[in-house]
Amino acid sequence: MAAISRDEVAHLARLARIEMSSDELDHLASELDQILHAVDRVQEAAKDDVPPTSHPLPLKNVTRPDVVVPSLTPQDALSGAPASDEQRFKVPQILGDAE
Amino acid sequence: MSFIYKTAAEMASALANKDVSAVDLANEHFARIESVDGDVHAFLHLDKEGALAQAKSVDEKRAAGEKLGPLAGVPLALKDVMAQKGIPTTCGSKILEGWRPPYDATVVTRLKDAGIVILGKTNMDEFAMGSSTENSAYGPTHNPWDLTRIPGGSGGGSSASLAAFEAPLAIGTDTGGSIRQPAAVTGTVGVKPTYGAVSRYGLVAFSSSLDQAGPCARTVLDAALLHEVIAGHDARDSSSINAPVPAVVAAAKKLDVKGMKIGVIKELGGEGFQKGVSERFNEALEELVKAGADIVEVSCPNFEYALAAYYLIAPSEASSNLARFDSMRYGLRVGDDGSRGAEEVMSLTRQAGFGKEVKRRIILGTYALSSGYYDAYYGSAQRVRTLIMRDYEAAFAKADVLVSPTAPTTAFKIGEKADDPVAMYLNDIATIPVNMAGIGGMSLPCGLAPEDGLPVGFQIMSPAMKDDLMYQVGGTLEAALNAKWGSTLISQAPALGAK
Numbered sequence: 001m002a003a004i005s006r007d008e009v010a011h012l013a014r015l016a017r018i019e020m021s022s023d024e025l026d027h028l029a030s031e032l033d034q035i036l037h038a039v040d041r042v043q044e045a046a047k048d049d050v051p052p053t054s055h056p057l058p059l060k061n062v063t064r065p066d067v068v069v070p071s072l073t074p075q076d077a078l079s080g081a082p083a084s085d086e087q088r089f090k091v092p093q094i095l096g097d098a099e
Numbered sequence: 100m101s102f103i104y105k106t107a108a109e110m111a112s113a114l115a116n117k118d119v120s121a122v123d124l125a126n127e128h129f130a131r132i133e134s135v136d137g138d139v140h141a142f143l144h145l146d147k148e149g150a151l152a153q154a155k156s157v158d159e160k161r162a163a164g165e166k167l168g169p170l171a172g173v174p175l176a177l178k179d180v181m182a183q184k185g186i187p188t189t190c191g192s193k194i195l196e197g198w199r200p201p202y203d204a205t206v207v208t209r210l211k212d213a214g215i216v217i218l219g220k221t222n223m224d225e226f227a228m229g230s231s232t233e234n235s236a237y238g239p240t241h242n243p244w245d246l247t248r249i250p251g252g253s254g255g256g257s258s259a260s261l262a263a264f265e266a267p268l269a270i271g272t273d274t275g276g277s278i279r280q281p282a283a284v285t286g287t288v289g290v291k292p293t294y295g296a297v298s299r300y301g302l303v304a305f306s307s308s309l310d311q312a313g314p315c316a317r318t319v320l321d322a323a324l325l326h327e328v329i330a331g332h333d334a335r336d337s338s339s340i341n342a343p344v345p346a347v348v349a350a351a352k353k354l355d356v357k358g359m360k361i362g363v364i365k366e367l368g369g370e371g372f373q374k375g376v377s378e379r380f381n382e383a384l385e386e387l388v389k390a391g392a393d394i395v396e397v398s399c400p401n402f403e404y405a406l407a408a409y410y411l412i413a414p415s416e417a418s419s420n421l422a423r424f425d426s427m428r429y430g431l432r433v434g435d436d437g438s439r440g441a442e443e444v445m446s447l448t449r450q451a452g453f454g455k456e457v458k459r460r461i462i463l464g465t466y467a468l469s470s471g472y473y474d475a476y477y478g479s480a481q482r483v484r485t486l487i488m489r490d491y492e493a494a495f496a497k498a499d500v501l502v503s504p505t506a507p508t509t510a511f512k513i514g515e516k517a518d519d520p521v522a523m524y525l526n527d528i529a530t531i532p533v534n535m536a537g538i539g540g541m542s543l544p545c546g547l548a549p550e551d552g553l554p555v556g557f558q559i560m561s562p563a564m565k566d567d568l569m570y571q572v573g574g575t576l577e578a579a580l581n582a583k584w585g586s587t588l589i590s591q592a593p594a595l596g597a598k
Contacts, residue, residue, distance in 0.1 A: 009462060016418060016465045017425070017442065018458055019450035031520060032463060038521050039407040042479040045486060046404075052481030053488060055308045055338075056294045056537020056563070062337040076201035080429030091427045092441040 003036040004029060103131050104590075107173050107267040107321040114161070114172040121154035121161075121172030125216050128174045132218070132265045134596040140240050141250075141260035143179050144187045145219035150174070157214045170324055171214025176266035178257050179220040180227055181312070182301040183207050190303050191225040191235035191253075194424050194431045194452025204301020205333045206270060206312055213328045218266055221256030225454045226421065227277055227305045229253050230526040233517055234456045241513070242285060243592055244553055248510040251281030257315045258285040262592055268325050269315040274306050275409055276506075276530025278313050279542035283505035283556020286544040286588050288322045288573070289315045293563045294537030295340035298333035306416035307338075309409075309534040317589050319543060319573040323351035326566070342564065350567035351574040357391035359572065362498025366402045367529045373508045375548025379555040380504045383545040386579040387572070395498055399490035401483065402532050408483035409531045410524060411467045411476050417457075418464030424452065459520065488536045495562050500572050503529045505542040505556030529558060539566040543573050544588040545580060554588060 006029040013020045013028075020028070074087040083090035102110055102119055113119045129147060136142055157172040177183060180190050182200035184207075189195045203211070210217060224234035232240040232255030242250040243263040250259040257269035258281035271278035273291035282289025290313045297312045304310060314325035330344040363384065368377060384394060426432040426448035427441070434447040453461070467476040494501055506526055516523045533540035538560055545557035557576065561569040581587055 004466065008466075012462045012465045012469070014446075015469070016461050017422075017445045017449055018453065018461065019443075019446040020458075024458075028459060028462060031459060032466070034521055035410065035459075035463060036466075038524075039410050039476070039480075042404055042407045042411060042483050043475055045401060046479040046482030050482040050485050052478060053484040054481055056488075056535075057338060057340070059338060064334060072201055079201050080198050082426060082430070082432035082435070089428050092435050092439055092444045094441045 002033050003040070004032050101127065103127055103264045105267070106318050107170060107316060107324060108318070110173050110267055111170055117161070121157040121216060122151060124172060125150050125154040125174055125218065128218055128266060135263050136265060138241060138246055138595060139243055139259050139263045139265070140238060141176065141221055141256045141263060141265055142219045143189060143191070143222050143237055143256070146186050146217060149186065150216050150218050153211065153214070154216045157216070160214070168213040168328065170268070170328060172216060173268060174216045174218050174266050175210060176219060176221045176257055176260040176269040177207070177217050178254050178270050178272055179223055180272050180303050181207055181270060182303070183217065183220070186220065188220065188303070189237070190227070191223045191237060192452065192454070192457070193236045194448070196431065198430055200301070202301065205298035205335060206329050207301065209329050215268070215328065221254070221260055221269065223256055224253035225457050226303070226417070227253040227272060227274055228417070228456050228460055230276070230280060230523055231513070231516070232256060233513060234454055236454055239513055242510045243595055244286065245510065247512055248553070249284070249513055251284040251510065253277040254281045254315065258282050258287050258289065261285065261287045261315060261317050262589065263595055267317060268321060270312060270329070271315045272302055272310060272312045273534065274309045274413060275534050276527045278315060279530050279540055279556065279558060280506045280526060282315060282542040284510035284554060286554030286592060287315060287317055288319055288541070288543045289313065290322050290326060290541045290569070291533060291539065292326065292330060292566050293340070293539045295338050296330045296344065296566065298336040298339050300333055300335040304420040306413040307420060308416060309413060311534070319570060319577045320348070320351045322541075323347040323570050340564070345565060345567035347567050347570045350570040353571050354575050354578050356387060356572055356575045359392045359500070360395055360498040361387055361392045361572065362395050362397040362494050362501040364402070364494065364501055364503050365396055365398045366400065367503035371507055371528070372504055373548060373550070375550045376504045376506070376508060376555050379546035379548060380557060383557050383576060383580065384502070386583065387576055390575055390579055397494040397497055397501065399487070399494055399532070401486035401490050404483045405487055405532045405535055406524060406528055408480040408487070409527070409535060410463070411480035412484065414460040414464035415467045415477050416464070418461045418468065421457070421461055424449065456520070484535050487532050491532070491536045491538060500568050501560040503558050505529060505558040509548045509551055509553035509555060533560055538563050539569050541569045541573050543577055545576070546588065547591070
């Protein structure tokens with residue numbers, strides 16, 4: 001049985017904001033199915049009494065004194081922007097329908 | 100007389116003795132790159148102007164009698180995953196084509212402060228996802244030992260530049276083996292330090308809990324010298340370790356392993372490993388025995404799940420990290436013609452900008468993190484991570500360092516595994532557990548496989564924060580093997596560019 005359907009892949013692509021052609025979806029669905037079968041075995045190894053590890057270091061929150069340090073100028077921060085306007089990033093319409 | 104075949108340490112002393120200037124050394128390397136990089140394609144971008152300016156400044160400081168760092172004036176190749184101010188930084192992706200970072204990564208700042216001359220940026224699998232450098236949007240890098248073969252990945256460009264004598268030092272990053280596996284298949288040295296030893300500030304993130312930058316070189320000592328330049332606490336990386344850097348240069352020079360216990364991991368060998376890889380690995384073990392080390396066999400039973408867990412954890416973190424490439428603030432923007440909203444522009448940009456493997460991993464990660472599947476996939480993988488750390492803990496109770504072959508095979512042909520992601524992932528079987536546990540790992544050459552004449556890598560793993568131990572064992576093994584062969588392995592690499 002397939003672990004993942006073409007429709008599910010299409011849904012995931014929408015969630016991940018990646019437009020995909022019909023061919024890409026077909027191809028990816030079959031590849032992901034193979035990969036999921038290969039990684040499925042983590043479930044047999046991991047019993048509930050084993051705590052999860054998210055990170056190799058026993059990290060606590062790291063804080064610093066709240067002092068002003070040099071940072072990027074607006075010009076530098078905008079230097080890679082696809083579009084900008086008066087020290088701001090200019091982006092396509094976010095709310096409502098585009099024209 | 101050519102300096103490019105020397106080690107970084109030898110170049111450094113030639114510079115200190117004023118036998119060569121940093122400018123001449125940089126120019127010699129640029130000439131070499133010009134003659135061989137058409138075949139190798141290790142570099143994506145050369146910064147001749149910046150490199151020569153840095154070299155000139157080092158020469159002037161030296162002439163003025165200023166105190167300089169041990170590697171001042173030595174050239175280096177930088178993996179294109181590191182932000183360097185004003186220099187194109189693509190991560191091997193079309194989505195960042197033409198982007199010039201407005202700041203330096205901490206590693207880059209430290210290299211510059213040490214007087215190291217950055218020649219240019221090296222090729223890599225897109226966003227460091229891959230084991231062959233075939234996933235670069237800018238075409239593959241070729242292995243200098245055999246141009247029809249892969250140089251490993253993701254840092255194939257960095258390791259190939261060393262093996263082709265285009266640079267004596269390089270920076271790599273290692274999430275599941277991207278420093279060590281390229282080192283193994285190119286006959287060079289690569290070190291993944293303990294997680295947190297080298298700052299990740301300015302390293303474009305792939306999988307934040309696994310990513311670690313480290314040194315690539317042609318000798319263990321050269322790697323150690325570079326390690327001491329780039330390692331150390333950085334307030335800009337909250338996962339950076341705030342503790343002294345182990346004395347890895349002194350360790351690399353010790354050349355003594357008497358009484359040390361070296362654990363051979365049973366599960367990382369035998370079936371699935373190429374015959375010649377196992378043979379060379381076992382011969383290297385004999386050299387360590389002759390040098391006075393004790394060999395013990397250790398078992399890490401949960402390593403059989405490491406690959407599966409990695410291919411859930413790394414894509415999960417990647418799906419989140421790569422959300423930043425949204426076409427809004429930098430990088431590619433596609434389809435913004437005034438008729439489309441932000442979401443549609445984002446989706447079109449990510450379709451055009453990301454390659455196949457990156458899309459595959461983002462979708463896999465999105466799936467593993469989605470509700471209903473989270474516990475079964477991401478949750479289970481995190482539990483496996485705990486089991487792997489416990490396996491290491493038990494193994495390090497019996498041995499000072501652990502060893503295995505770095506990769507199960509020598510370099511394969513370009514294109515051979517490109518259409519089979521699962522087969523490609525198997526390359527990382529021996530390197531991935533190290534990242535999962537956050538410990539240190541090194542690969543150094545241990546000979547050529549008899550069946551194909553290609554380099555084999557020997558991996559040494561040391562407990563977290565004890566990176567000096569792998570340098571001590573690596574330095575000793577390297578000296579023993581060089582004595583046995585009567586020369587270094589890299590000196591047997593084919594001459595390039597002579598047509």
